[in-house]
Amino acid sequence: MTNRPRAVPLPDDFLPPEIPETPATPKDAATVMLVRDAIGGGVEVFLQRRVQGMAFAGGMTVFPGGGLDQRDVDSTVAWHGPGASAWAEWFGCDTALARGLVCAAVRETFEESGVLLAGDAEGVIVADSTPYHDAREALISRELSLAGFLDDAGLVLRADLLRPWASWVTPAQEPRRYDARFFLAALPEGQRADDATTEAESSVWARPADALAEADAGDRPMMPPTRVTLAELAEYDSVADALAARREIPRVEPTIVRDSEGVRVEFPPPRGV
Numbered sequence: 001m002t003n004r005p006r007a008v009p010l011p012d013d014f015l016p017p018e019i020p021e022t023p024a025t026p027k028d029a030a031t032v033m034l035v036r037d038a039i040g041g042g043v044e045v046f047l048q049r050r051v052q053g054m055a056f057a058g059g060m061t062v063f064p065g066g067g068l069d070q071r072d073v074d075s076t077v078a079w080h081g082p083g084a085s086a087w088a089e090w091f092g093c094d095t096a097l098a099r100g101l102v103c104a105a106v107r108e109t110f111e112e113s114g115v116l117l118a119g120d121a122e123g124v125i126v127a128d129s130t131p132y133h134d135a136r137e138a139l140i141s142r143e144l145s146l147a148g149f150l151d152d153a154g155l156v157l158r159a160d161l162l163r164p165w166a167s168w169v170t171p172a173q174e175p176r177r178y179d180a181r182f183f184l185a186a187l188p189e190g191q192r193a194d195d196a197t198t199e200a201e202s203s204v205w206a207r208p209a210d211a212l213a214e215a216d217a218g219d220r221p222m223m224p225p226t227r228v229t230l231a232e233l234a235e236y237d238s239v240a241d242a243l244a245a246r247r248e249i250p251r252v253e254p255t256i257v258r259d260s261e262g263v264r265v266e267f268p269p270p271r272g273v
Helices: 084-091 095-113 130-140 146-153 208-216 224-233 239-244
Strands: 007-010 027-037 043-050 065-067 118-120 155-158 162-169 178-186 200-206 255-259 262-266
Touching: 007 224, 027 095, 027 224, 027 239, 043 095, 043 208, 043 224, 065 095, 084 095, 084 162, 095 130, 095 146, 095 155, 095 162, 095 178, 130 146, 146 155, 162 224, 178 224, 178 239, 200 208, 208 224
Parallel strands: 027 178
Antiparallel strands: 007 262, 027 043, 027 065, 043 200, 118 155, 162 178, 255 262
């Protein structure tokens, strides 16, 4: 596993104009790295560039994801794969929240990329999500819940297609904060990821190392957790290797520092260091 850097430089204007005296309570969120095997080895990951004017991470390159809807937590969705108790152990939270995080991961991935991590009662994974276009729009508008959609469509949430990857908390200096759990998922065979979302101005499949090189050149702005995650994904020779990785999931809360050396985000040392 890639050693996390102790600090990452940031643009001078990265800090918000006003830093809250009392840190905002982070909102629980789920983020999903969709990956596929790259030609010639390694993996490609699906990236979206958020619309510039968005209140959080505007203009940044991100993975699909977003905050929990209360209906994710209260969901009675049909489920296949590791149960909520397993996800609670991996992410260090209670089972209700863990269930909500998995539901949010599946819902947000479908809303923002059109990729549906679900299957039928016989265990066949959805190979074409386009017939569910109207349901996708209804999910985005909150007219429909994930549980209601899957029930109406005769589908089952496939938690076995997800892997726990990381847990990041927005620094206390930011007015909008998220407690984001990162998931890994392979693009299901037959499905395509798109950028048909109002939250993204463009999307691309890229090798992690290429995306990082674009970030270093100033062509692809991204937040530190995205950079760290891409560096980790770059280590794997295939999707199968990444999915099989055994990872600890510490809750990482960086700090933004401004001093004579400029602006940077500093990460806490790994446990045991």
